[in-house]
Amino acid sequence: ELRLFNLVVQLRLVNSLNRCAGRVEVLHNQQWGTVCDDGWDLKDAGVVCRQLGCGTALSAPRGARFGQGSDRVWLDEVNCAGTEAALSDCKTRPWGDNDCTHKEDAGVVCSDSGISEVAQIRLVNGSSRCAGRVEVLPNQQWGTVCDDNWDLQDAGVVCRQLGCGTALSAPGGARFGRGSDHIWLDEVHCAGTEAALSDCRAEPWGASNCDHGEDAGVVCSEVAQLRLVNGPSRCAGRVEVLHNQQWGTVCDDSWDLQDAGVVCRQLGCGTALSAPGGARFGRGSDHIWLDDVNCAGTEVALSDCRARPWGESNCTHGQDAGVVCSELCVIHSEIMPVWPAPSSGLQVSV
Template identity: 45%
Template sequence: MENCLMLMFLCYMIKLITSDSVSVRLVNGSYPCDGRVEVYNDGQWGTVCHYYWDIADVEVVCRELDCGTAVKATYDAHFGQGSGPISMGFVICSGSEPALKDCTSYGTGGCNHGYDAGVICSDSEQRLRLVDGLHLCSGRVEMFRTEGWGSVCDAVFDQQDAEVVCKQLDCGAPVQVLGAAAFGKGKGRVWSEEIQCRGNESQIDICSRSSSQKYNCSHDNDVGVICSGYTDLRLVNGSDSCSGRVELQYLDKWGTVCDACWDIGAASVVCKQLNCGIAVSVVGSDWFGEGSVEIWADVFDCDGNETKLSECSISSWSRAECSHRRDVGVICSSEHIHTTLKSGFRIKLHISTN
């Protein structure tokens, strides 16, 4: 009998803890980490009014649901109107609260379900893709929204939008923007409202959009993008992994980099990306030998603050006369570097953080 009573008590406590911990959910989104925000209160689920709703509030919801970081706050029942009570309104979060219920709320006066708030978190499934290109980093631009997948009109798409597309897909920088259904016509919707990216956003969903669809677009106007597609980086033929000839992987092919316009800023990014400290020197092919793979002639314009070489501005294929005699090399200030300087005699350089 005593054991049975103890078991009943434990079951009651588990139910109590579970009910108390499930205090927020996302409803009617396309993925688990976006949707209309609903909170559990007095035994039922209710919506949140969008008055004062902002990115700090979204940050709390995304963290509470283990959905990554905040991408966007939505308003005006973007994910449809709820049907239950309106449980919170005039929500003010600092962004550091562990749960939405810990934020300040000032009631629901003047609210209705037309004002239901929503969120988009970073761990939502991919809402962007390039279709029918020659490789994964080129093709027709398609975006996913509540209504499904749709292509983007070329009349409303520019180089800054392409910067965000390539960055979000981890495809480097844009090489070319192509209109007039260069990669074939899509079959879904055509998104024709104007996308207004600055170019530094991490996702296309963060970019602002015009509310009106003023362009008469069809699939004849589907826009396409070709991104640089650099997917990996290595230093070859040095004394360790932090010095050597620079080689980049373009999809499944490795190639050397022409020294045209290559500077210490680009070298700094290479060292940072490889966790090799800072750049010590940029050298030519007489240091680490000539490569035997492809030659990439792109020009990388880095300011040195980027974390990956693919984040630097990359011009279209350089017309400079490149050969393996112009293969560029880099020496980084790794924890231990041993290399050979060629200046009439051999000197052993030892750089150590010890």
């Protein structure tokens, strides 16, 4: 009975809304200290939750997500099997032996905390729930994520957490509009295998040097945000993008082979043969969503490229951009270099 009592008082979760979520602290030699996040995972967090009578582990946030401690870092390289009765039963380095700073303090969110990890993240201002500006919900208030170091690995964790497949792109620069509340996360660095964004390394909640012009976004694979229409195949035609549930066109200002190449790669259509402008594949009739597109050529998706904000343009549909990709078609054993040619109508012999 005495041992069980000591196990409970030797462990606590702090700096959160309740006792079942927070920074992990352990008591050793009459002094509270933290746990380093090296190797910290859901199995380790699960032992903590069970020891505290807080149910199961929802996440094992790293990178001082619940703030930095100020005393000793007592444990490092914790490696629980998951069946231990207490964190002190898990394999670790000796007490106090570590190479960590408090920026690596480990945290836990348990099921009895009343926090739902899935409900803590959403994508807004996109074409569907699987594309948009990333927003997270700590402390009952939605806020954004800064795009510093934001990449496909981070976006992939978001897509998986939301059940939206894999990540197609990780656009920054407030591509899905600027948020208006807190910027909750900065310097996110996911390994790519985490169950939730809150498990990834990042600056502590609310600590950032960003503005909303740097809000991060995500486009997941379960969103068909791009198509080529009015051409001879799905790999050639007028470029159309889906935004706010509505298809629209792209202006040909600065439109070139690098931009077209990104489109072809995103659609699985090979490389770009040409980037015709001037509504070569007919005029669209809805919004002109993108203008002054300027891709480096290495982007995964058109939404990753630099451009004016969505819907902001000085164009007409007479300037709708088009693309001809290398996997368009084969005619008389030769891939047509430009489709259609500038001086001819659209003709296909079968």
